[in-house]
Every structure is written in C-alpha cells, then in structure tokens.
Amino acid sequence: MPELPEVETVRRGLEKSILNKKITEVIIKRKNVVKEPGVGQFKKGLIGKKVKGIIRRAKLIIIKLENNKYLIIHLRIAGWLEYGKQMEKARVVFKLSNEKYLNYMDQRLLGELRLRNSYEDLNFIKTLGPEPFDINSKQFQEIITKRKTNIKTLLLNQKVIAGIGNIYAQEALFLSGIDPQRPAYSLSNKEAGSLLKKIILVLKEGIKYGGSSVDTYRNIEGSKGGMEKRLKVYGRENEPCFSCGKAIAKIALAGRGTCFCAYCQK
DNA sequence: AATGGGACCTGCGCGC
C-alpha cells in the first residue's frame, strides 16, 4: 500500500475501531509474517491486552498495548488491515473484546508483524529520515543538495525522508514541474522549496481523500480510497497530461516505474 | 559512500 497517506488513514481508522478494546484471541494462519518473537510469545504478549494507542511513523503502524509492548506492522506492498468480520484470506486475525475482528490481509506475504518492548530502537525506525511535515525548506535543501542520485529515487529513500513512496514521489515532482531524472544536487533552492511544498500538499491531499487504492489497498472498513482518481501522473502512461495535453511518459529509475510529463517537468 | 540489481512473494493482464 501503503505510503504515508494510506498508513495514516489506517491509523485513524484503528483509533476509531480498536482503541481501548482488548485482544481476546490471535489466529496466525501464516506464521512467516510474524517476524518476532516466535508465534507462541507473540500470541502470549497480545492476548488479554488492551489497545492503548495507535502511532504512525513513516509507513509503519505501531499499536501500543497496556503491557507497554508494541505491535509494529509494516504493510509493505500489498498489506492492509480490515476490521469487522473474520476474513477467510486473512494471514493473521486478532479477535477483540467486542466480538469483532481485525484482519491482517497480505496477498503477497511481504508485510511484517513484530511485537516488541519498544519501537524506537528497531533498526529500521532508528535510521529513518524526518517526516516531511517536520522539516522546513532550508532543512530539505540541505538534505537533498548533497546527493548525487536522481531526485525521484532519493525521495523514495526512507533514510533521507520518511513516508514517501512511488505514487506520491511522482505526483510531487509533477506538481513542482521537476524532471524525476534530475540529480538531486542540481535542484536550485527555489526548486527544492517548491518540491517540499508539493510533497506536503500531495501527502495531505492523500490523507484527506483516504489514500490511493491503485490495487489491493483498502481502509479499515474494506473500502477503497478516493485519491487514486486524483493522481496526475502515476499510472497514466500514454494518457494526456492534465496541464499540456501531451502523452505522459514512463521510464524506470532504480528499477521503479516512473511516470512524468517530459514537457511540463524540466 | 553510494548505487544498481536481485531477492522476497503472489496474482494479474498481456501477447502469442
């Protein structure tokens, strides 16, 4: 799924659905998705515990429990969480004290669940860059203008800036009129400032419309997002640019599909 | 130090 807006949408949904509910049962159908601890300890640490908080950091959902343990969920590419009835295709099911279920769905089995005593010390989290909302344009300039990689690939590097993925990177670059292939250091201060503004704008728009359901992503209620209809370049190869009308191009950067308008983005 | 490619998985759509 799941880039920052989708994960934030999930976080808000969880806050409404499972906060202060107790986990009464954990059914693990695919034990490989539970990365730590072992499935026995995983269940034992969760069953009978009340949910005390839902945190998002980058693309991670962090569920705080009353025993001060944290359930850390990374949805990776195809994961989502669905609340309500128990689902047949769920990989892990959490039964709650109100007789409802939280289903961990993940067609491709690339997602990860962890139960830990803390989350800040998880290596991935420790090495994350700042949230886009937490930096100003000067800090953003300092981050990107030292780097040689193309700007689009840099935006996907979670250690540089956290939460942006392949959809929103392409959208932000289109909105700021910057060619995704440009070396990061070649951006002027003005361009860097504009890019950060557009990143924040598009992420906020994504949150406002409940995320993008390009493929498997669903919100807590199992519904699609509304943002996928508002995307300007992602998934629009050969379709007309909304600004100039010429065909949207698609190239690969660091192995990832990248759509952009070669006329509007310089 | 930083970059690119492959690996991890499954399922879908496309062309032949």
Add this chain to the structure above:
DNA sequence: TGCGCGCAGGTCCCAT
C-alpha cells in the same frame, strides 16, 4: 483456452 513473461504501492542484501 493456455502459458510464459513482465509488472506491481517496499525494503533489504550484496557486489561493485
């Protein structure tokens, strides 16, 4: 219809 291939919202590991 059936099959093989390429591709998919993310991140890690390894060789260079």
